[in-house]
Amino acid sequence: MGKKTVRKNSTVRKNSKKKRTVKKREKTVMILGYGKDGCVILDEEDPTKIFKLVREGIEINWELQETLKKIDTDENRFSTYSHSTIEKEKLKKQIKQCSALLSSPIGEMISMTKLEPLDTEKMTRTQYRHLRKSIELLHENGISHGDLIDNVMMSPEDQLPRIIDWENAKLAATELDKTIDQNAFFHSGRFKLT
Numbered sequence: 001m002g003k004k005t006v007r008k009n010s011t012v013r014k015n016s017k018k019k020r021t022v023k024k025r026e027k028t029v030m031i032l033g034y035g036k037d038g039c040v041i042l043d044e045e046d047p048t049k050i051f052k053l054v055r056e057g058i059e060i061n062w063e064l065q066e067t068l069k070k071i072d073t074d075e076n077r078f079s080t081y082s083h084s085t086i087e088k089e090k091l092k093k094q095i096k097q098c099s100a101l102l103s104s105p106i107g108e109m110i111s112m113t114k115l116e117p118l119d120t121e122k123m124t125r126t127q128y129r130h131l132r133k134s135i136e137l138l139h140e141n142g143i144s145h146g147d148l149i150d151n152v153m154m155s156p157e158d159q160l161p162r163i164i165d166w167e168n169a170k171l172a173a174t175e176l177d178k179t180i181d182q183n184a185f186f187h188s189g190r191f192k193l194t
Contacts, residue, residue, distance in 0.1 A: 031094070037058050037165075038053050038106070039052070039094075048113060050111065050113075051094075051111050053098045055102050056105040056106060061169070075162070076155075076162075077133075078162060079112050081110040081111070083111075084108075084110055084111045115156070116153060117153060117154065118154035120161075120192070121190060123193055124193070130160045134163055138181070139173070142173055144174075144181050145166070145168065149184050152164070
């Protein structure tokens with residue numbers, strides 16, 4: 001059997017009266033993602049919602065948002081925007097951090113339903129058909145998305161895809177606009193069945 005080693009001079013001071021100064025760390029902001037148009041942050045009061053802090057100069061097409069809500073009243077196919085009801089003062093830290101990331105001031109704040117990532121290259125038959133029907137529904141109503149690749153996520157409730165991010169969408173879509181959506185869906189190789 002081996003010998004047990006005992007360390008000498010390793011005293012631990014218990015009940016030390018020496019006070020330590022502990023600096024409080026500032027709470028870091030939870031940014032879920034950011035891109036050319038803004039940052040997405042978690043809504044701390046409602047975990048089913050997220051905020052999008054939109055880069056100044058980017059205009060939200062509210063007419064398009066209202067049209068999408070009329071077409072898809074239950075939000076089963078499209079993730080639409082709503083005006084944020086939270087005051088900018090409450091999101092001061094998030095706005096500051098997002099503005100630094102984007103190197104740009106923040107304009108509008110919008111809210112939307114929180115979704116999960118979807119591996120569009122391994123979609124189930126049901127997910128694939130649901131997305132295809134969503135695109136058809138857009139086109140039947142004269143709307144094109146214009147940027148489908150990387151703008152499809154999944155609802156955690158029903159595990160079905162939702163089309164997101166409408167900055168490139170058009171309300172009066174031409175046949176060419178609709179063809180761009182169809183090519184992105186059918187020929188890009190990004191939307192596949194498992």
